[in-house]
Each structure stands twice: as C-alpha cells, then as structure tokens.
Amino acid sequence: MIIDCHGHYTTAPPALWEWRRRQVAGENPGPLRIPDDQIRESLEGAQLRLQRERGTDLTFFSPRAGSMEHHVGDAQVSAAWSRECNDLIHRVCRLYPQNFAPVCQLPQSPGVAPANCIPELERCVGGLGFIGCNLNPDPSGGWWTSPPLGDRWWYPLYEKLVELEVPAMVHVSSSCNPAFHFTGAHYINADTTAFMQFLSSDLFRDFPTLKFVIPHGGGAVPYHWGRYRGLAQDMQRPPLKELVLDNVFFDTCVYHRPGIELLLKVIPADNILFASEMVGAVRGVDPESGHYYDDTRRYVDAIDWLAAEDRDKIFHRNARRVYPRLLRNLSSPRL
Amino acid sequence: MIIDCHGHYTTAPPALWEWRRRQVAGENPGPLRIPDDQIRESLEGAQLRLQRERGTDLTFFSPRAGSMEHHVGDAQVSAAWSRECNDLIHRVCRLYPQNFAPVCQLPQSPGVAPANCIPELERCVGGLGFIGCNLNPDPSGGWWTSPPLGDRWWYPLYEKLVELEVPAMVHVSSSCNPAFHFTGAHYINADTTAFMQFLSSDLFRDFPTLKFVIPHGGGAVPYHWGRYRGLAQDMQRPPLKELVLDNVFFDTCVYHRPGIELLLKVIPADNILFASEMVGAVRGVDPESGHYYDDTRRYVDAIDWLAAEDRDKIFHRNARRVYPRLLRNLSSPRL
Numbered sequence: 001m002i003i004d005c006h007g008h009y010t011t012a013p014p015a016l017w018e019w020r021r022r023q024v025a026g027e028n029p030g031p032l033r034i035p036d037d038q039i040r041e042s043l044e045g046a047q048l049r050l051q052r053e054r055g056t057d058l059t060f061f062s063p064r065a066g067s068m069e070h071h072v073g074d075a076q077v078s079a080a081w082s083r084e085c086n087d088l089i090h091r092v093c094r095l096y097p098q099n100f101a102p103v104c105q106l107p108q109s110p111g112v113a114p115a116n117c118i119p120e121l122e123r124c125v126g127g128l129g130f131i132g133c134n135l136n137p138d139p140s141g142g143w144w145t146s147p148p149l150g151d152r153w154w155y156p157l158y159e160k161l162v163e164l165e166v167p168a169m170v171h172v173s174s175s176c177n178p179a180f181h182f183t184g185a186h187y188i189n190a191d192t193t194a195f196m197q198f199l200s201s202d203l204f205r206d207f208p209t210l211k212f213v214i215p216h217g218g219g220a221v222p223y224h225w226g227r228y229r230g231l232a233q234d235m236q237r238p239p240l241k242e243l244v245l246d247n248v249f250f251d252t253c254v255y256h257r258p259g260i261e262l263l264l265k266v267i268p269a270d271n272i273l274f275a276s277e278m279v280g281a282v283r284g285v286d287p288e289s290g291h292y293y294d295d296t297r298r299y300v301d302a303i304d305w306l307a308a309e310d311r312d313k314i315f316h317r318n319a320r321r322v323y324p325r326l327l328r329n330l331s332s333p334r335l
Numbered sequence: 336m337i338i339d340c341h342g343h344y345t346t347a348p349p350a351l352w353e354w355r356r357r358q359v360a361g362e363n364p365g366p367l368r369i370p371d372d373q374i375r376e377s378l379e380g381a382q383l384r385l386q387r388e389r390g391t392d393l394t395f396f397s398p399r400a401g402s403m404e405h406h407v408g409d410a411q412v413s414a415a416w417s418r419e420c421n422d423l424i425h426r427v428c429r430l431y432p433q434n435f436a437p438v439c440q441l442p443q444s445p446g447v448a449p450a451n452c453i454p455e456l457e458r459c460v461g462g463l464g465f466i467g468c469n470l471n472p473d474p475s476g477g478w479w480t481s482p483p484l485g486d487r488w489w490y491p492l493y494e495k496l497v498e499l500e501v502p503a504m505v506h507v508s509s510s511c512n513p514a515f516h517f518t519g520a521h522y523i524n525a526d527t528t529a530f531m532q533f534l535s536s537d538l539f540r541d542f543p544t545l546k547f548v549i550p551h552g553g554g555a556v557p558y559h560w561g562r563y564r565g566l567a568q569d570m571q572r573p574p575l576k577e578l579v580l581d582n583v584f585f586d587t588c589v590y591h592r593p594g595i596e597l598l599l600k601v602i603p604a605d606n607i608l609f610a611s612e613m614v615g616a617v618r619g620v621d622p623e624s625g626h627y628y629d630d631t632r633r634y635v636d637a638i639d640w641l642a643a644e645d646r647d648k649i650f651h652r653n654a655r656r657v658y659p660r661l662l663r664n665l666s667s668p669r670l
Contacts (some may be wrong), residue, residue, distance in 0.1 A: 021657070101636065106463050128561070137514070138514070142479070143477075143478070143479075144477070144479075144512055144514040144515065146514065147513065148513055148514055171366055177479055177484075178482065179472070179473070179479040179481065179483055179528060179532070180479065180528060180531075181531040181532070181534075181535055182530035183566065184534065184535070184563065184566050185524075185527055185528040185531040185532075188527050188553075188555045188559060188562075189520075189524035189527055189528065191515075191525060192520055192524055192527075192555065193515060193520040193522050195516075196516045196519035196520040197514070197516070197520075199516075199519065200516055201521070203531070205662075216559070216562075217558065217559070219555055220523045220524075220527065220554055220555030220558060222558065223552065223555060223557065223558035223589065223594050223597060224523060224552070224589060224590070224594060225525075225588070225589025225591055225594065226589070226590030226592075226594060226617075226621065226628050227519070227551075227590045227591075227616070227617055227628070229590075229591075229617075229621070229628070230616075230617030230619050230621065230628035230629075231519050231616070231617060232617050233619045234617060234618055237590065251400055252560060254558065254561070254562070255559070255561030255562045255564075255565055255619060256561025256562075256564075256601070257561075257599050258560070258597050258600050259559060259560065259561060259597070259601075261597075262558060262593050262594070262596075262597045264554055265593045266591070266593050266594075281563075281566070282561075282562055282565030282566060282569060283569055284565050284568045284569050286561065286564070286565065292563035293382050293562070293564070294565075331653075333545075
C-alpha cells in the first residue's frame with residue numbers, strides 16, 4: 001500500500017473560488033452550492049487518474065495551500081473560509097473514502113492567537129473525522145510577523161493537537177511579499193525556517209508527543225544536514241536525533257531522483273513519509289525522463305539500495321504511526 | 336591550486352567591534368587603530384592555520400557577513416562602517432597577498448537606491464584592488480522590504496559591476512526578524528530566494544555578463560533542482576541551463592559529504608566554486624568523522640567519480656573565470 005501524505009484540492013470546482021472572490025470583495029457569498037458530480041469531475045481526471053497511473057492508494061487531502069490566504073481579511077473571514085474549504089474536503093473524502101483522508105486548514109489570522117483555531121480543529125477532527133491539519137508558521141503571507149513555532153504563543157494549539165493526537169504539516173500559503181515567489185521560495189524557505197525554529201527551541205521537551213511533518217522534502221534541511229548537526233552542536237543543543245527526530249518528519253516532495261536519494265541517505269527511514277503533492281506546484285513532464293516531475297514514486301522505486309522494510313515505512317507504515325487517527329477515524333477496507 | 340571563494344574576517348581584532356559599538360551608540364568612534372601585529376595574530380591561529388592544515392591556498396576574503404548590518408543606522412552609518420571594514424580587508428590582503436584576495440562589503444541601506452553603493456565599490460575595486468563584492472538582497476535584515484534582484488531598482492549597480500567586471504556574492508547579514516535564525520534560516524533562505532528571483536526575471540537578458548555567486552551550496556536549490564526545472568517550464572521560461580547558468584554559480588559550503596555529492600551530481604562543474612566559509616557559521620568537529628564540518632575539501636576529495644578536469648574547475652579554474660580581476664589586480668606569484 002502507498003499513502004501519499006501531501007495532496008491539496010487544487011482542482012476544486014470554480015464555484016469555490018467564486019465564493020471566495022465574493023467573500024473577499026465584501027459581498028455576501030451565500031451558501032456554497034457544488035453538486036457531487038462537480039466534485040467527482042474535478043477529481044476523476046486529475047488526482048484519481050494520477051493515483052491509478054502511479055499506483056498510489058490513499059492521499060491525505062487538504063484545501064489548496066496557496067488559497068488559505070490567512071493574510072486576507074480578518075479572523076472572521078479566515079474562519080468562514082476555512083469552514084467552507086474543510087467542509088468541501090470532508091465531502092471529497094466521503095465520496096472517495098478509499099482514496100482520500102481529510103486534513104484541515106486552520107482559520108489562522110496575523111496577530112490573532114493560534115488558540116483561536118481550536119474550535120475549527122475540534123469540529124474537523126472530532127466531528128468530521130479529519131486526521132491532520134496544516135499549520136501556517138507565517139499567516140502574514142511572506143512578512144514573517146508571527147513568533148517562531150517554539151514560542152508559547154502557539155502552545156494552546158499544540159496542547160489541543162496533542163490531546164487530539166493530530167499531527168500538523170507546516171505549510172505556508174501564498175506570498176504577498178514580492179521578494180518571495182510562493183512555490184519557488186516561500187514554501188521552501190518556510191520549511192527550512194520551521195526546522196531551525198524547532199532546533200532552537202525546547203518545544204519537544206514541553207510536548208514530547210507533538211508531531212510535525214515538514215513538507216517539500218524538508219526545504220533545504222536534508223541537503224544541509226551537516227550544517228544543522230554542526231549548528232546544534234555549536235549551540236550546545238542535543239544531537240538532532242534526540243532533539244527533533246521523535247517529532248519531526250519529512251515528506252518526499254522532491255522532484256528529481258538525486259534529491260530523493262539524498263533525503264533517503266541522510267534522514268532515517270523512520271522520519272520520511274511518502275508524498276507527491278500532486279496536483280500541485282509543478283505540473284509538467286520532465287523532458288529528460290518523459291515522466292511527471294512530481295511522480296515521486298518513480299524516484300523512490302528506483303533506489304535499489306533501499307531496504308524493503310524501510311520502503312514500507314516510507315510508503316505507509318510511518319504515515320499510520322504519525323497520523324494515529326487514520327485507523328480510528330476511517331473505515332477504508334484497504335486499511 | 337585550491338581557491339576558497341568564500342571567507343569572512345570573522346576573527347577581526349576586538350578594536351573593530353569596539354569601533355562599531357561606538358558608532359552604533361552615536362559616539363564618535365574616532366580613527367580605527369589596529370597594529371599589523373594584531374591583524375597577524377587574528378589570522379595566524381585561525382584562517383591561516385586552517386589553510387595550511389587543509390591544503391587550500393587562496394581565500395577570497397570579505398568583512399564578517401553577520402556584521403554588515405545594513406539595517407542598523409542610515410546610509411551614512413553604513414558607508415562609514417563599510418569603509419572601515421573594507422580598509423581592514425585591504426590591509427589583510429596586503430599583509431598576506433598569497434593567502435587572501437579582497438572582496439568588499441557594500442554600504443547598502445534599507446530603502447536607499449543600490450546606486451548609492453557605487454562610489455565605495457569603485458574605491459575598493461579601482462583603488463584598492465578588490466576583485467568581488469557581497470550584495471545583500473535584504474538590507475532590512477530579515478524583513479525583505481527590497482524589490483527582488485531582477486527589479487530595475489538594482490540596475491545602476493549592476494551596470495557598474497559589469498563595467499568593472501566584478502561578480503557579486505549574494506549574501507545577507509544578520510537577521511533582526513525573530514522568525515529567522517541567521518545562519519540556520521536567513522542565510523539559506525536568501526540563497527534560495529535569490530535564485531528564484533533570477534529564475535523569474537529577465538535580468539541576464541539585460542546583463543549577459545553579470546555574474547552572481549550563490550553561497551552555502553545555493554541554499555535549497557540543488558536539492559530541489561527538479562522543482563526549479565519544472566517551475567521554469569511551467570512558467571514557460573527557457574530551461575535553467577540557458578536561463579541562469581551563464582551567470583549564476585554555487586559555492587561548496589555544504590557541510591557533509593552527501594550534500595556535496597548531490598551538488599556535484601546535479602549542477603554542472605562549470606558552475607561550482609570551491610568554498611568553505613571558514614572560520615564561519617559552523618565551527619565544530621563532527622564526532623562522526625573526526626573532522627571539521629566546514630572542511631569541505633575533504634568531501635570534494637572523497638568523490639572518486641569526479642573527473643580531474645572538473646575538480647580543477649571547481650578548485651580554481653572557475654574562480655579565475657568568474658573573478659577576472661583576480662589575475663589583473665593581484666600579483667601573487669602562485670597565480
């Protein structure tokens with residue numbers, strides 16, 4: 001079995017984006033009406049087709065990351081938008097319980113305490129069977145005005161995550177800072193930044209069971225693993241293994257084989273979760289290989305020195321361990 | 336011969352930092368007085384010893400990056416501080432012309448046009464034999480308030496760099512944004528960000544001979560090379576090879592062997608310049624190898640599939656090509 005822990009509903013029907021346009025324009029968007037058929041249509045030729053073609057089974061599915069836009073409007077706007085997006089994800093997962101497991105967007109807002117997200121998190125996890133959430137370390141959209149993730153500012157939300165046994169994927173949204181291209185710089189920088197915030201803090205001493213997935217292969221971190229080991233040492237912190245590897249996991253959204261090879265060489269197999277982020281940031285076919293850049297399964301499959309046991313961990317065992325609600329909340333016959 | 340293209344005067348005598356303290360405090364720091372012996376002492380047990388131990392020959396040497404602090408004070412403060420730092424680098428390189436070649440700090444200041452740096456650049460290059468400069472894409476120190484590097488805001492400075500045949504290393508300074516640890520996040524993010532700014536712009540159509548070195552192994556870029564190739568393709572830009580590889584070079588400041596291997600596998604040898612950044616961000620000895628993390632020569636030496644010709648390019652030929660003033664400005668018998 002292959003679980004893809006990182007997929008967004010990038011192909012949601014136009015009615016969702018029209019609802020959002022109206023909301024942002026200050027018009028009353030009214031109730032969001034999307035028939036089941038439109039949902040099916042939006043997925044059949046995209047994520048579902050790609051699952052079949054690539055031989056992956058279950059995708060952890062969350063609202064489009066670039067559209068979370070926590071920086072747009074205030075906390076009420078963010079709450080209403082998150083609710084619509086999460087409800088739509090819930091519908092997707094009820095229509096295709098074998099193909100998708102739900103991960104929610106949080107109604108963050110710049111300057112607003114993260115504790116404010118707890119009701120929506122509880123609604124999604126407790127009420128609707130969600131198994132994870134996306135946490136934005138920079139709800140300002142590229143201005144990085146929030147305290148680092150190790151700050152107590154975030155603690156009430158972490159307490160709830162621990163209580164609910166829900167991991168968070170660290171995922172920013174679009175960038176309104178012209179310095180940062182969103183998928184080419186902001187996403188990757190956020191991954192790197194979050195890791196360094198974890199390294200510098202005592203977060204996991206305070207929350208030994210809190211779990212984060214850092215997407216996009218961990219940003220720059222595995223490539224600079226020696227740098228991070230050395231920085232931790234210079235800062236007289238414990239070795240990275242003790243400091244973060246019970247709590248931090250990396251996905252495999254790295255779109256070429258040498259990158260995946262480095263990730264698998266450097267990071268213990270226990271800390272890697274298979275993912276592709278399809279249909280996502282990079283949609284083309286690599287003319288050098290003839291395959292989609294984001295067909296990350298091919299890169300993992302091609303690594304012949306990977307032990308069978310480690311492959312199983314990466315493809316599905318770690319995902320079950322990091323997302324314990326997967327088995328509890330869902331009734332997929334494949335699990 | 337081995338040229339290390341990336342070293343900072345991190346070990347400068349205390350009088351320099353005391354001068355800076357006074358300047359920032361608004362006191363008159365007076366003339367900076369450092370005897371030659373203090374300069375020798377600051378280098379003999381540090382950079383010079385490490386050059387000898389590691390068998391490297393010449394280091395491109397610039398003021399301490401974290402202390403450029405373009406965000407502190409105004410343009411006058413930045414100009415006076417840059418002048419002192421650059422003069423000290425000039426003295427180092429006159430004392431040890433076989434060991435160091437000078438690279439200058441620019442007197443940038445947030446919101447001030449980069450053209451303002453031209454007089455100091457001309458003084459250093461034309462008057463004092465400097466061969467390169469460090470360009471800070473974020474003089475705000477972590478708030479990223481400047482236009483991207485492809486913006487015309489930067490063009491007058493680029494015109495001068497091209498005229499003088501001087502490359503710029505893209506290098507931020509310390510971070511006053513608590514989200515970004517300076518050497519663990521801000522430096523690496525800046526490298527990634529700058530590359531994506533280049534990828535998104537027509538800068539190198541406008542300046543076909545302008546050259547940038549992206550330090551720290553190019554941030555996250557080589558690890559995510561497939562992502563960047565795919566993003567360029569999705570954006571209908573030319574292939575990266577055509578788009579940036581005549582103008583953009585990566586150094587080897589990656590502090591473990593798998594990272595260096597990835598860099599050398601993915602990036603053409605013509606675009607890689609040897610560097611260690613010693614004495615720099617990571618100063619410890621790796622307990623797993625028994626060697627300094629930043630002894631990057633060991634990682635390059637250990638790669639047995641690297642062709643002798645490519646090794647020569649990485650160790651010194653590319654540096655001579657990218658920094659054409661090296662031969663013109665210096666009279667080192669080794670060159």
